[in-house]
Amino acid sequence: MHEHSLEHLVSLVPIFSKLDADEVNEVAKRVRPRVHPRGEQLYGAGDDNPYLMIIHSGWVKVSRLTESGHEQVIRVLGVGDFLGEATFIGSGVADHFAVTLEESEICSLHRDDMRDYLSRSPSVAYKMLETLSNRLESTENQLSSVTGEEAGHRVASYLLRLARESGTNQVTLPISKKDVASYLGMKAETFSRRLAALEEVGTVRLSGNRGIGILDPEALSRS
Amino acid sequence: MHEHSLEHLVSLVPIFSKLDADEVNEVAKRVRPRVHPRGEQLYGAGDDNPYLMIIHSGWVKVSRLTESGHEQVIRVLGVGDFLGEATFIGSGVADHFAVTLEESEICSLHRDDMRDYLSRSPSVAYKMLETLSNRLESTENQLSSVTGEEAGHRVASYLLRLARESGTNQVTLPISKKDVASYLGMKAETFSRRLAALEEVGTVRLSGNRGIGILDPEALSRS
DNA sequence: CGCTAGATTGAAACGAGTCAATTACGGTGG
DNA sequence: CCACCGTAATTGACTCGTTTCAATCTAGCG
Numbered sequence: 001m002h003e004h005s006l007e008h009l010v011s012l013v014p015i016f017s018k019l020d021a022d023e024v025n026e027v028a029k030r031v032r033p034r035v036h037p038r039g040e041q042l043y044g045a046g047d048d049n050p051y052l053m054i055i056h057s058g059w060v061k062v063s064r065l066t067e068s069g070h071e072q073v074i075r076v077l078g079v080g081d082f083l084g085e086a087t088f089i090g091s092g093v094a095d096h097f098a099v100t101l102e103e104s105e106i107c108s109l110h111r112d113d114m115r116d117y118l119s120r121s122p123s124v125a126y127k128m129l130e131t132l133s134n135r136l137e138s139t140e141n142q143l144s145s146v147t148g149e150e151a152g153h154r155v156a157s158y159l160l161r162l163a164r165e166s167g168t169n170q171v172t173l174p175i176s177k178k179d180v181a182s183y184l185g186m187k188a189e190t191f192s193r194r195l196a197a198l199e200e201v202g203t204v205r206l207s208g209n210r211g212i213g214i215l216d217p218e219a220l221s222r223s
Numbered sequence: 224m225h226e227h228s229l230e231h232l233v234s235l236v237p238i239f240s241k242l243d244a245d246e247v248n249e250v251a252k253r254v255r256p257r258v259h260p261r262g263e264q265l266y267g268a269g270d271d272n273p274y275l276m277i278i279h280s281g282w283v284k285v286s287r288l289t290e291s292g293h294e295q296v297i298r299v300l301g302v303g304d305f306l307g308e309a310t311f312i313g314s315g316v317a318d319h320f321a322v323t324l325e326e327s328e329i330c331s332l333h334r335d336d337m338r339d340y341l342s343r344s345p346s347v348a349y350k351m352l353e354t355l356s357n358r359l360e361s362t363e364n365q366l367s368s369v370t371g372e373e374a375g376h377r378v379a380s381y382l383l384r385l386a387r388e389s390g391t392n393q394v395t396l397p398i399s400k401k402d403v404a405s406y407l408g409m410k411a412e413t414f415s416r417r418l419a420a421l422e423e424v425g426t427v428r429l430s431g432n433r434g435i436g437i438l439d440p441e442a443l444s445r446s
Numbered sequence: 447c448g449c450t451a452g453a454t455t456g457a458a459a460c461g462a463g464t465c466a467a468t469t470a471c472g473g474t475g476g
Numbered sequence: 477c478c479a480c481c482g483t484a485a486t487t488g489a490c491t492c493g494t495t496t497c498a499a500t501c502t503a504g505c506g
Contacts, residue, residue, distance in 0.1 A: 064363060066371025067380075074363055089349075089356040096363070118349055125348035126312075126341055132355040133312040139362045140287060140297055140319070147369055147408035148289030151462070157290075177485065185370040190462060192486055209471055209484065373493070400453065410495060415454055432452070432503060447506100454501065461494085469486065476479085 006031060009107065013054050014080050015131065018123035030113040035105050042098040042106070043084065049094050051108035053084045058104020061175060063182070064096045073183040075135070076101070076174050085128065088114055101175060146185035154184045155194040156223045159204065159214060169214040177209065198223075229254060232330065236277050237303050238354065241346035253336045258328050265321040265329070266307065272317050274331035276307045281327020284398060286405070287319045296406040298358070299324070299397050308351065311337055324398060369408035377407045378417040379446045382427065382437060392437040400432065421446075 006028040010016050016027055033056070036042065043049035045065060060077045074096060077083055087094050088111030100106075118125045145154055158180070162171040173180055181191035195212070198204045203220055205213040214220060229251040233239050239250055256279070259265065266272035268288060283300045297319060300306055310317050311334030323329075341348045368377055381403070385394040396403055404414035418435070421427045426443055428436040437443060 064367045066367045067376070068372055070371045072367035072371055074366070085352075086356050086360060089352050095360065118352075119345040122342040122345060122348060125345060125352060128352055129308075129341070129348060129355065130312050132352065132359060133309050136355060136359050136362060137309055137318065139359060139366060143297070143362060143366045143369065143408075144287045144289045144295035146366065147405075148293040148295055149291055153290070176483095182370075185366075187463060188485075189464085189487085193462095196486075375493095399451095411453075412455085412496085413494060416494095419454075449506085450502105450504100452501100452503080454499100456499085457497095459494105459496075461492105463493090464491075465489095467487085469484105471482105471484075473482095474480080476477105 006033065009033070009056055012056075012080065013082075013107075015054075015082060015124055015127040018127065019121060023121060027109070027113075027117065031107045031109055033105060033107045035103060036100045038100055038102045038104075040100050042100065043087075043094050044097045045093075045095050047087075047094050049084050049087045050111045051084055052082055052088060052111065052114045053098075054082045054107045054109070055079055056105040056107060058106070059101040059174065060104060060106075061099050061101050061179065062096055063099075071182055072185075073175070073179050074139070075183075082128075082131070085132070087111070142183075142185070151184075151186045151190050152194050152197070152223055154186070155191065155198070156220045158184055159212060160217065160220055162212075163214055163217065169217065171212050171214065173210045173212065229256065232256070232279055235279075235303070236305075236330075238277075238305060238347055238350040241350065242344060246344060250332070250340065254330045254332055256328060256330045258326060259323045261323055261325045261327075263323050265323065266310075266317050267320045268316075268318050270310075270317050272307050272310045273334045274307055275305055275311060275334065275337045276321075277305045277330045277332070278302055279328040279330060281329070282324040282397065283327060283329075284322050284324050284402065285319055286322075286402075294405055295408075296398070296402050297362070298406075305351075305354070308355070310334070365406075365408070374407075374409045374413050375417050375420070375446055377409070378414065378421070379443045381407055382435065383440065383443055385435075386437055386440065392440065394435050394437065396433045396435065 007024050010028045010031060011019070011024050016024065019027065042053060042060065055077055057079060060083060062074045062077060062083060064072045064074055066072055083098055086092065145157065149157070159171065163169055175183070177191055178188040181188040184191065195204065195206060198220070199206055201219070203216045205215055207213060230247050233251045233254060234242070234247050239247065242250065265276060265283065278300055280302060283306060284296060285298050285300060285306060286294050286296045289295055306321055309315065368380065382394065386392055398406070400414055401411045404411040407414065418427065418429060421443070422429055424442070426437070426439045428438055430436065
């Protein structure tokens with residue numbers, strides 16, 4: 001199903017990166033790789049998903065449904081990221097949705113196996129701690145930005161972040177504008193209007209539905 | 224300094240609850256207990272705080288400063304909770320503030336010692352994972368509630384949560400109204416107005432600055 | 447018992463949401 | 477390769493909730 005061995009794939013995953021060859025072998029034996037088509041829901045709120053899922057290729061969107069029924073995009077996960085941890089730590093059910101954004105190869109590890117590795121391999125637990133700690137930090141950032149900054153400023157910060165992460169001023173939105181808007185805590189119309197305003201004054205240049213060229217990063221960081 | 228032994232205190236802390244007597248002893252040897260007066264800042268954004276802090280008594284408020292300078296209350300920690308983990312996992316500097324809300328006894332563990340326990344004692348790592356996972360979940364909840372629900376609804380949900388957690392309909396705000404408002408992602412004036420509106424229709428009864436009696440929980444959950 | 451930070455209230459301005467109507471993109475099939 | 481179609485994005489006009497600013501008021505500590 002893949003030109004690389006399962007062992008090799010496992011060794012590339014950040015949370016397993018400190019394991020030795022024997023340990024990697026053992027994990028590889030327990031892992032179930034699968035290719036999921038674009039748009040497939042991996043699990044939804046209320047599901048009892050017993051697997052830790054690790055992304056080998058593709059992208060996964062994680063979102064929640066507010067009580068009043070609106071979708072809130074929480075984060076987008078890519079190669080090397082894992083998801084589903086909340087349902088085996090604490091043994092509850094999922095409270096969010098996970099959907100592939102494109103065809104993705106994902107390995108699943110049963111929670112019993114995972115608990116086993118956690119108790120025997122401190123490096124796995126430590127790597128997970130690192131990841132969760134970083135996620136917490138970035139979610140707290142999102143929270144304070146949504147309540148404390150106005151829409152235009154959030155858009156500007158987001159574009160600058162994309163530019164920084166990609167290392168270029170010609171960025172491509174990882175998700176649809178509607179989803180980016182949700183991630184930024186605003187409606188799609190507002191996001192569209194802010195972008196249009198930035199283009200108006202020559203700060204950015206929109207190309208197609210996903211492309212944005214940042215012409216004046218200085219001006220962006222000032223807004 | 225305290226009528227209980229340090230060992231006893233350590234054994235009461237959730238993340239150390241699975242340790243055996245010898246391990247508890249060892250942790251106790253490395254721990255530095257201290258009593259902090261009300262209002263003391265334990266650390267601030269930008270500080271390199273090398274300690275994991277564990278609360279034995281009292282309350283600690285964790286908040287952030289948005290880019291535009293507004294304070295955003297993230298969470299309130301109580302007995303048994305820990306803080307400061309972000310600065311030893313990932314080895315960065317703090318990006319938030321921690322302030323005691325009242326006189327609090329807090330034990331500090333140096334990050335080197337903590338890393339040591341993490342690598343030797345899987346139960347400690349697992350307990351920390353549990354906590355971080357729960358915090359992540361609740362912060363995600365806050366996020367989607369702030370963007371998806373309107374102020375009145377957030378106030379109602381919050382009051383119901385306080386009532387549920389305390390097991391009574393006569394609740395006491397753990398922090399000032401200004402801080403609660405910040406936690407709920409609104410201005411103090413808005414919070415005040417929502418409470419006044421609820422009192423107006425006989426759903427709640429305000430008493431003093433911190434006391435709220437919930438007269439009609441049914442009506443609250445409907446708003 | 448008086449002072450001060452916290453809380454309340456009012457009026458007005460504004461940012462973002464809503465609803466609805468177009469327009470444009472980008473994947474598909476001819 | 478191009479025309480077509482469905483989905484996504486844009487735009488406009490309007491509404492509404494929340495913030496803002498300012499003026500009291502009051503709880504609760506010293």
